[in-house]
Amino acid sequence: MKIVCSQAELSKGVNIVSKAVPTRTTMAILECILIDASSDEIKLIANDMEIAIETVIEGRVEERGIIAIDARFFGDVVRNLPNNDVTIETNDKLQTTITCEKALFSITGKSGEDFPNMPMIQRNQPIVISQFTLRETIRQTIFSTSDSDKIKILTGELFEISGNKLKVVSLDGHRVSIRNILLKDSYEDKKVIVPGKTLQEIRKIISGSTEDNTNIFITDNHIIFEFDKTVVVSRLLEGDYFNIDQMISTDYETKVKINKKDLYSSITRSTLMVKEEDKKPIIMNVEDNKMNLKISSFFGKFDESIDISKEGKNLQIGFNPKFFIDALNVIDDEEVTIYMLDYKNPCMIKNDNEDYIYVILPVNIRES
Amino acid sequence: MKIVCSQAELSKGVNIVSKAVPTRTTMAILECILIDASSDEIKLIANDMEIAIETVIEGRVEERGIIAIDARFFGDVVRNLPNNDVTIETNDKLQTTITCEKALFSITGKSGEDFPNMPMIQRNQPIVISQFTLRETIRQTIFSTSDSDKIKILTGELFEISGNKLKVVSLDGHRVSIRNILLKDSYEDKKVIVPGKTLQEIRKIISGSTEDNTNIFITDNHIIFEFDKTVVVSRLLEGDYFNIDQMISTDYETKVKINKKDLYSSITRSTLMVKEEDKKPIIMNVEDNKMNLKISSFFGKFDESIDISKEGKNLQIGFNPKFFIDALNVIDDEEVTIYMLDYKNPCMIKNDNEDYIYVILPVNIRES
Structure with missing residues (x-):
C-alpha cells in the first residue's frame, strides 16, 4: 500500500474515527485504526464492536492495500507532523513508513485482514436532519441519560419517529428531557433506543452546520448516521422504553x-x-x-x-x-x-x- | 466588621492570596483567608507558614474588624456573585453575611485573632526588577528545579546578586538552567535559595508588565516580593548551593x-x-x-x-x-x-x- 494525503486531512480523519477506538479491549486489533486503500479511495476505520466509524479522506492511492496501525501512536504522529504532504507506505511484512518532509517514522503495522469489517447494512430511505439540529438535540438531552448500567435502556435515548415528527427522550428516574423536532419529510413510524455513548461521540464529530445534513438509517439492530464523508454505525439498545406520555x-x-x-x-x-x-x-x-x-x-x-x-x-x-x-x-x-x-x-x-x-x-x- | 467592595476587586484579591492557602494542613485556620479591615484599608491575607501573601483591595471600610473565612468556600462564592458591589459584614459571634444584589450568604467565620501574622521583616533598600523580567526568568528556569526532596536546595533556585547583576540558577542533576539579568542599579552581594513553589506562585500572580516593577527584599531567612498592591513573604531554603562556575x-x-x-x-x-x-x-x-x-x-x-x-x-x-x-x-x-x-x-x-x-x-x- 502507498498513499499520499495532506497532514491536515489525515489529522481530521484520525480525529473522527478515534472516537470508536475502545479505551480497553481484549482484542488488540481494535486498538488500531484501519487504513483501507483497497479501492481508489482512502478510508480510515475504527470499530469497538458497539460503534464503528468510517471516514473518507482526500488523497492519492499510489498502490492499493490495507494496514492497521495502533490508533494512539498513529494519532500522536499525525498531529505532530509538519503541515505538508504525508506518505504512508507498507511492505508485505507489514513494515510501515510514515514520511513527511524530512521526518520518517518506521513501525510495524497489523494485518488489515484481521480488522473487523464495518457491519454491512442495507440502507433504505434516510431520515434527513440538519447537522445543527442533531448536535443541538443531543446536547439538550444527553445529560439526563443514566450513568448506571442497572437499567440498560436508560443509558440511551429514545428516538421516536411518527410522520414528520422526531421525538428524542432521555430519562434517569429523577427527570425527563424531551426534544420535539419537525422534519421536512414524513417517514414510517419507528421507535429505537440509541446508546448514549454513540450520541456523545457523534456530537463531538459532526460539524453542527445548519446547511449540511445527516442521513439517518434505522434497521432492527443498528442505527447509521451519515454526514460529510463519515459513516457511524451503532448497535441499538434492546428493550421497550418507558411510556413518556403517562409521565x-x-x-x-x-x-x-x-x-x-x-x-x-x-x-x-x-x-x-x-x-x-x-x-x-x-x-x-x-x-x-x-x-x-x-x-x-x-x-x-x-x-x-x-x-x-x-x-x-x-x-x-x-x-x-x-x-x-x-x-x-x-x-x-x-x-x-x-x-x-x-x-x-x-x-x-x-x-x-x-x-x-x-x-x-x-x-x-x-x-x- | 463591615466592608463594601466590587466583586471584580474582591475576586482578583482572593485569586492572588489563594496561592498561599495550603492544600493540606493540620491547622484549620490556615485553610482560611483573613480579611483584615482593622485599619482604613481592606487587606486579604493567606499564609501556609512557608509563604504568606497579602494584598490590598479597593473598597470602603464601614466598620473596622477582622475575620477569617474558609478560603475555598469564599473563593467559590466570590467568583459566582454578580458583577456588582459586595458587602461583607460580621457580628461578634463571627456570623458573617456576604450580600450582593439580592443574593445573601450567611456563614460562620473563624476568629481573625487566631490567624498567624505576616512575618514582620525589616525592609531596607529593595532590589528592583520589572515584573516582566521576573516572570520570564522564573518561566525560563523553573522547569529544571528538582521534584525530589532528597536534596532540598535543588527544589529551589539560586538568586545571586553581585553589583548590578542578578544570576538565577536551577539544576536537577541532569541539567542546569541559568539566566543572567542586568539590573538598573548596583546592590550589595547576596546569594540565597528561593523555594521553587514560591516562584511558581509568583509567576501566576504577577502581571508580567514591562512597566511595573517588583521590589525584592532579602533578609537572612526570608525573601519578600512586593508588586502592585501585593506582598509575598517566603522563607528561604537553607544550605549552600552548588558552585555553578565549575560546571x-x-x-x-x-x-x-x-x-x-x-x-x-x-x-x-x-x-x-x-x-x-x-x-x-x-x-x-x-x-x-x-x-x-x-x-x-x-x-x-x-x-x-x-x-x-x-x-x-x-x-x-x-x-x-x-x-x-x-x-x-x-x-x-x-x-x-x-x-x-x-x-x-x-x-x-x-x-x-x-x-x-x-x-x-x-x-x-x-x-x-
Missing part, C-alpha cells in the same frame, strides 16, 4: 415566567452551600412577582429573590439544584416558563410549542 | 547554529517513539550542514535531518529528548547555538551575551 401531565396550578440567566446564576450560587452528596434541596417559594430561593446546610444559609411573573397559586417546593442547573444550562431562551402542580408533583420547564420539555421530580420537603 | 566550561569542539522551531518540532516528534520511562536517548549526528536525529525503540524507528550551520568537528551524541525540549520550549530566539565538546561532556545552549545558558548532560551512547 407528562398538562395540569398545573402555578405558572412562572422567569429570566433564565437570573435563575441559573442564583441556583448555581446556592449550590456553593452544599456538597453534591448532601442531597440538600433548594427551597423555592413562589409568590406574586417574586420567587425566593433558600438553601441551608452545615456551612450556613443562602437566600436570594428573583423577579418573576406568576399565574395561579403560591407554592413552596424543593428540588435537587443540579437538575435545574442541567436543564437551564441547555435552554437557549432568555425567559423560561415553569409549570407546577403542587409540592410533590413534578414540575415542567417547556416553551409554548413544546420544542423542549424538561420534567423534574421535586424533593418532598414536608417529609424531610 | 560550565567554555571549551568546545563543535558549534551548531540551528532553527529553534525545527529542532523543537523534530525532537518532539521523536519522543512519540518512546515512553518517558524508557529513557531512550535521541541520537544526534552532527555533520556539515545537517544534523540527523534518530531514535529507535520497541515501537519502531524515527529519523529526521535538519539543516544547520556548523563550525568544528563532526559528532555523534545522545540526549534525553525531554531535557532538550524543556530548554528549547522557553527560549524565545528563532535560532539557537549549541556548543559541544565530545559525546560524554555536557552540551551548552546559550546566546552570545549569555542572557541564558542551558547545560544538558548527554547519555553515554557508547556504553549503552
